[in-house]
Amino acid sequence: MYWLKTNIGKIEMDELSISNKLLEFRKQQPNFKDISFTTICAYRENAALMHYHPTEKQYSKVEASHLLLIDSGGQYLTGTTDITRTFVLGEMTLEERKDFTIALKAMFRLQNAHFIEGITTGANLDILARGVIYDYDLDYRCGTGHGVGHFLNVHEGPNGLRPKSLYGHEACIVPGMITTDEPGVYVEGSHGIRHENELLCVKHTENEYGTFLKFEPITYVPFDIAGLDLDYLSNHEIASINEYQQYAFDHIKDALTQEEKDWYLNNLFIK
Structure with missing residues (x-):
C-alpha cells in the first residue's frame, strides 16, 4: 500500500507489474509458500468484473487517478489469506466516492455484529452487510463471504455468508470458524469496489438469552480512507473505522x- 500510494504517477505501472510487485513483497514474508489464488488487480472499469485478473496478453496501464482494486492472498504454513483493498490513486468521481463509502459501511456493519450461538447462520448475517447496500438501491451479485481453510482451500465450507445456502444446508456460525467479509459495489463500464477482511468467530458473552458470539478481524491491513465521503458516515462509524486502523497499526x-x-x-486516520 505504501509503495503503491507513494510511487503512483512517478513510475510506470500496470495491473500486471503491480501484481508482480505484490508477489515480490509476499516472498519476503516468513512461511510463505505460494499465492492462494490468482491475484485480481483491476483498474477502473476492469474492477466491475468480479473475477478479472491481468494476464501477459491482456492488462491495463494504471495511472494516478480513480480506483484500483486488489484481491489477493497467500498460502503460508500458518494459514491461508484472502484480502481485498480498493486504493484511491487520484481524482475520483462523486459516484465512486459514494460507492467506496457505502461498501466500507457494509463491511464494518457485519464485522461488528453480535449474534446468538446455535441459531445464527450465514444467511442470517448476510443481510447485515447487504442491507446497507440495499439502502441505496444497489446490490452485488455474489455472496458476502466464505469460509477459509488453514493452509488449505481459500473457499471452504460449511460456513459462508450469502442470501441462500451454497451447500444445500445452512451451517451455523460457531467459534473457531474463519469467514471473509467482502461486500462491494460494481458498476459496469465504470468501477468496482470491494473491501475484505477475514474474521474469526469468537465467544463474546453468555447470559439468560444465550451465548453471544462476535467477530474478531484477523486481517491487519488499513483501509485507504482517501475514498471516503464522510457525509455518508455516522460518528459511530467514523470511530469504528479509526479503531480498526489503530488495531491494524498496533x-x-x-x-x-x-x-x-x-x-x-x-494518512490513514479520519480526522
Missing part, C-alpha cells in the same frame, strides 16, 4: 520503517 508497527509509520499515522 499489530504491524514493529514490521514498519519509521518512514512507513509516519506515513500511516498521517
Whole structure:
C-alpha cells in the first residue's frame, strides 16, 4: 500500500507489474509458500468484473487517478489469506466516492455484529452487510463471504455468508470458524469496489438469552480512507473505522520503517 500510494504517477505501472510487485513483497514474508489464488488487480472499469485478473496478453496501464482494486492472498504454513483493498490513486468521481463509502459501511456493519450461538447462520448475517447496500438501491451479485481453510482451500465450507445456502444446508456460525467479509459495489463500464477482511468467530458473552458470539478481524491491513465521503458516515462509524486502523497499526508497527509509520499515522486516520 505504501509503495503503491507513494510511487503512483512517478513510475510506470500496470495491473500486471503491480501484481508482480505484490508477489515480490509476499516472498519476503516468513512461511510463505505460494499465492492462494490468482491475484485480481483491476483498474477502473476492469474492477466491475468480479473475477478479472491481468494476464501477459491482456492488462491495463494504471495511472494516478480513480480506483484500483486488489484481491489477493497467500498460502503460508500458518494459514491461508484472502484480502481485498480498493486504493484511491487520484481524482475520483462523486459516484465512486459514494460507492467506496457505502461498501466500507457494509463491511464494518457485519464485522461488528453480535449474534446468538446455535441459531445464527450465514444467511442470517448476510443481510447485515447487504442491507446497507440495499439502502441505496444497489446490490452485488455474489455472496458476502466464505469460509477459509488453514493452509488449505481459500473457499471452504460449511460456513459462508450469502442470501441462500451454497451447500444445500445452512451451517451455523460457531467459534473457531474463519469467514471473509467482502461486500462491494460494481458498476459496469465504470468501477468496482470491494473491501475484505477475514474474521474469526469468537465467544463474546453468555447470559439468560444465550451465548453471544462476535467477530474478531484477523486481517491487519488499513483501509485507504482517501475514498471516503464522510457525509455518508455516522460518528459511530467514523470511530469504528479509526479503531480498526489503530488495531491494524498496533499489530504491524514493529514490521514498519519509521518512514512507513509516519506515513500511516498521517494518512490513514479520519480526522
